[in-house]
Amino acid sequence: xxxxxxxxxxxxxxxxxxxxxxxxxxxxxxxxxxxxxxxxxxxxxxxxxxxxxxxxxxxxxxxxxxxxxxxxxxxxxxxxxxxxxxxxxxxxxxxxxxxxxxxxxxxxxxxxxxxxxxxxxxxxxxxxxxxxxxxxxxxxxxxxxxxxxxxxxxxxxxxxxxxxxxxxxxxxxxxxxxxxxxxxxxxxxxxxxxxxxxxxxxxxxxxxxxxxxxxxxxxxxxxxxxxxxxxxxxxxxxxxxxxxxxxxxxxxxxxxxxxxxxxxxxxxxxxxxxxxxxxxxxxxxxxxxxxxxxxxxxxxxxxxxxxxxxxxxxxxxxxxxxxxxxxxxxxxxxxxxxxxxxxxxxxxxxxxxxxxxxxxxxxxxxxxxxxxxxxxxxxxxxxxxxxxxxxxx
Amino acid sequence: xxxxxxxxxxxxxxxxxxxxxxxxxxxxxxxxxxxxxxxxxxxxxxxxxxxxxxxxxxxxxxxxxxxxxxxxxxxxxxxxxxxxxxxxxxxxxxxxxxxxxxxxxxxxxxxxxxxxxxxxxxxxxxxxxxxxxxxxxxxxxxxxxxxxxxxxxxxxxxxxxxxxxxxxxxxxxxxxxxxxxxxxxxxxxxxxxxxxxxxxxxxxxxxxxxxxxxxxxxxxxxxxxxxxxxxxxxxxxxxxxxxxxxxxxxxxxxxxxxxxxxxxxxxxxxxxxxxxxxxxxxxxxxxxxxxxxxxxxxxxxxxxxxxxxxxxxxxxxxxxxxxxxxxxxxxxxxxxxxxxxxxxxxxxxxxxxxxxxxxxxxxxxxxxxxxxxxxxxxxxxxxxxxxxxxxxx
Numbered sequence: 004x005x006x007x008x009x010x011x012x013x014x015x016x017x018x019x020x021x022x023x024x025x026x027x028x029x030x031x032x033x034x035x036x037x038x039x040x041x042x043x044x045x046x047x048x049x050x051x052x053x054x055x056x057x058x059x060x061x062x063x064x065x066x067x068x069x070x071x072x073x074x075x076x077x078x079x080x081x082x083x084x085x086x087x088x089x090x091x092x093x094x095x096x097x098x099x100x101x102x103x104x105x106x107x108x109x110x111x112x113x114x115x116x117x118x119x120x121x122x123x124x125x126x127x128x129x130x131x132x133x134x135x136x137x138x139x140x141x142x143x144x145x146x147x148x149x150x151x152x153x154x155x156x157x158x159x160x161x162x163x164x165x166x167x168x169x170x171x172x173x174x175x176x177x178x179x180x181x182x183x184x185x186x187x188x189x190x191x192x193x194x195x196x197x198x199x200x201x202x203x204x205x206x207x208x209x210x211x212x213x214x215x216x217x218x219x220x221x222x223x224x225x226x227x228x229x230x231x232x233x234x235x236x237x238x239x240x241x242x243x244x245x246x247x248x249x250x251x252x253x254x255x256x257x258x259x260x261x262x263x264x265x266x267x268x269x270x271x272x273x274x275x276x277x278x279x280x281x282x283x284x285x286x287x288x289x290x291x292x293x294x295x296x297x298x299x300x301x302x303x304x305x306x307x308x309x310x311x312x313x314x315x316x317x318x319x320x321x322x323x324x325x326x327x328x329x330x331x332x333x334x335x336x337x338x339x340x341x342x343x344x345x346x347x348x349x350x351x352x353x354x355x356x357x358x359x360x361x362x363x364x365x366x367x368x369x370x371x372x373x374x375x376x377x378x379x380x381x382x383x384x385x386x387x388x389x390x391x392x393x394x395x396x
Numbered sequence: 397x398x399x400x401x402x403x404x405x406x407x408x409x410x411x412x413x414x415x416x417x418x419x420x421x422x423x424x425x426x427x428x429x430x431x432x433x434x435x436x437x438x439x440x441x442x443x444x445x446x447x448x449x450x451x452x453x454x455x456x457x458x459x460x461x462x463x464x465x466x467x468x469x470x471x472x473x474x475x476x477x478x479x480x481x482x483x484x485x486x487x488x489x490x491x492x493x494x495x496x497x498x499x500x501x502x503x504x505x506x507x508x509x510x511x512x513x514x515x516x517x518x519x520x521x522x523x524x525x526x527x528x529x530x531x532x533x534x535x536x537x538x539x540x541x542x543x544x545x546x547x548x549x550x551x552x553x554x555x556x557x558x559x560x561x562x563x564x565x566x567x568x569x570x571x572x573x574x575x576x577x578x579x580x581x582x583x584x585x586x587x588x589x590x591x592x593x594x595x596x597x598x599x600x601x602x603x604x605x606x607x608x609x610x611x612x613x614x615x616x617x618x619x620x621x622x623x624x625x626x627x628x629x630x631x632x633x634x635x636x637x638x639x640x641x642x643x644x645x646x647x648x649x650x651x652x653x654x655x656x657x658x659x660x661x662x663x664x665x666x667x668x669x670x671x672x673x674x675x676x677x678x679x680x681x682x683x684x685x686x687x688x689x690x691x692x693x694x695x696x697x698x699x700x701x702x703x704x705x706x707x708x709x710x711x712x713x714x715x716x717x718x719x720x721x722x723x724x725x726x727x728x729x730x731x732x733x734x735x736x737x738x739x740x741x742x743x744x745x746x747x748x749x750x751x752x753x754x755x756x757x758x759x760x761x762x763x764x765x766x767x768x769x770x771x772x773x774x775x776x777x778x779x780x781x782x783x784x785x786x787x788x789x
Contacts (some may be wrong), residue, residue, distance in 0.1 A: 007561060007593050012507045012651045045459040047451055054447035058440055066438040066634035102495050102660040109659050113531060114405045135658040138506060168400060200400050241459035243665035258405045265528040266502050266659065267495040272636035274664055
């Protein structure tokens with residue numbers, strides 16, 4: 004039956020992470036494999052209140068069809084928060100509400116990418132972005148990351164040769180690496196992109212989950228005509244609402260809106276209303292602070308445990324926010340083999356290779372620190388250390 | 397800036413219906429232009445209860461990331477209802493929950509259609525399906541409808557020449573025509589498709605909203621290996637939840653699931669839980685009966701009013717369910733010109749041409765009867781009759 008499929012779908016591999024998540028349902032495992040926020044921090048009572056109150060605020064129309072752009076008051080709220088938190092002037096009509104920021108990635112691929120078009124990505128790169136773009140069959144140009152973000156030298160050299168449609172980045176606390184782009188990297192890249200027709204897609208789902216360091220300027224402040232931003236309520240409210248947004252220049256917005264309509268007409272009006280009501284009725288900034296403090300402690304527990312239990316040859320990134328830490332074993336060590344050993348110790352992680360284009364194995368791995376408490380993190384890293392010692396002996 | 401766009405997005409026109417919906421916000425207008433269910437029938441109190449109760453049933457995980465396939469108990473519920481209502485055996489693992497059935501259309505395009513592939517559609521055809529498929533740049537083959545559905549003679553002749561990837565149909569109370577495929581049409585088409593590799597996409601958002609006639613066999617009972625079904629909670633619960641489903645053969649499901657993950661990871665877990673809770677806690681069949689009775693009266697009011705107020709040369713379909721009626725003026729009359737006159741009378745409808753491929757005008761129009769009460773329908777058709785008399789004088 005395979006012949007009936009489109010070429011675009013035949014190319015995409017099944018998600019390795021999905022498979023790992025299924026094993027993780029066995030509760031004797033400690034999993035650093037998923038990318039889940041800590042559910043203990045979900046504002047359950049507040050959401051219950053909002054889900055009822057929206058009918059007083061908006062009437063029964065919260066259950067009706069609605070505009071593809073998204074709920075106006077919610078777009079205004081996103082606009083206000085950009086002003087207050089980042090000093091950015093983003094009018095509401097440049098904001099499109101999406102069904103999670105994942106949809107923003109897909110819509111950008113749909114609106115911009117022809118088969119064979121050049122798309123620049125970080126290496127390693129957010130896996131679901133690789134998958135979403137793959138469906139539009141681009142030519143990927145992975146640029147290796149260093150501790151300051153995308154390697155600027157390699158990026159400059161690449162940009163002298165190609166005119167990419169898209170440059171995809173997660174500049175704050177990247178998934179999978181936990182690395183943030185330095186200000187120098189941002190400015191240097193912006194300088195190269197300025198004046199070209201390339202669109203830099205600034206995916207920022209974790210931006211507000213900062214527990215160390217200071218906020219750095221968004222690409223939107225440096226190259227507004229070339230930047231599309233993605234934001235998400237997944238990490239500040241909860242992922243189960245599937246609610247995000249996209250900020251685009253007007254000419255691009257018109258096309259993205261067509262893609263949005265074709266994709267799902269609009270994002271659930273009821274969910275949009277609930278999140279709006281929740282956001283205006285509660286001290287959200289205090290809640291975000293609580294999330295940041297919790298994740299900061301969990302990240303610290305993971306770094307401390309790695310030092311305590313893992314071989315000293317293992318290095319790792321030092322995230323200032325977000326949900327992930329990236330660990331690197333000595334050159335030549337196999338994180339796929341490590342996973343086999345780790346499963347026996349009942350601990351899970353994601354080997355690094357799926358975050359690269361065309362790699363089958365690597366000496367790297369992604370460790371999530373948000374979905375286990377500090378005691379579990381310590382126990383899990385102890386198990387991982389045991390597995391590493393067996394592998395590297 | 398246009399050169400940066402993908403070829404697929406450059407081709408798609410802005411939705412005419414969207415523009416009409418914006419005018420419809422002026423309350424002195426009576427609009428038959430939208431495709432909105434009657435909000436007076438939304439189960440507001442029941443949804444409020446469900447939105448709170450789900451936290452007792454499922455815990456805080458309703459706000460967490462979830463499986464791309466959709467909530468298992470909801471898929472089991474859809475499976476049970478197929479058995480009870482249509483006698484169909486559809487195991488839950490052949491059901492994918494989608495963000496509205498519109499997403500099902502998009503996912504099918506994504507999973508199956510290469511540029512230039514043949515796609516057969518009804519003429520006229522559901523507009524948002526044309527838009528969604530257009531993004532994958534197929535070659536459309538519109539087959540004219542008669543009062544029994546797709547013209548079987550033309551379909552047979554076409555199928556002797558091409559091997560389409562997809563045949564898109566809305567066999568029950570089609571949008572825009574209100575026409576249902578007869579049993580003979582279904583069987584004849586199934587006979588032609590059986591044994592080929594073509595997929596018939598049986599889009600059935602209105603199937604349960606039947607107020608006259610009797611249920612006819614689904615293509616799924618006749619050619620299960622060639623059929624993909626789409627269903628929706630939009631008309632039986634409410635559209636604002638953006639919740640639908642897709643039923644596919646296993647080999648196809650695997651590919652559709654990849655497209656779903658790339659599109660939005662999964663549909664809101666919270667919304668899925670709410671609709672599940674609503675469905676099991678309430679007498680949904682009684683509620684659907686109430687919707688059917690209401691829409692039946694509204695449809696009858698529209699047909700009676702057309703006879704009373706419109707020129708006798710105007711004919712129309714006689715829907716047995718759904719939300720739309722299709723009116724036809726004498727050959728050569730322009731429904732675009734009619735719309736200009738109708739706007740002056742403060743009544744709106746959708747001219748027929750956007751439902752065709754490449755047509756700029758026609759003598760046809762779509763009239764929605766679900767979003768106005770019987771008195772409004774009578775008044776609106778009286779206004780429309782005035783406009784028609786001016787046009788056809």
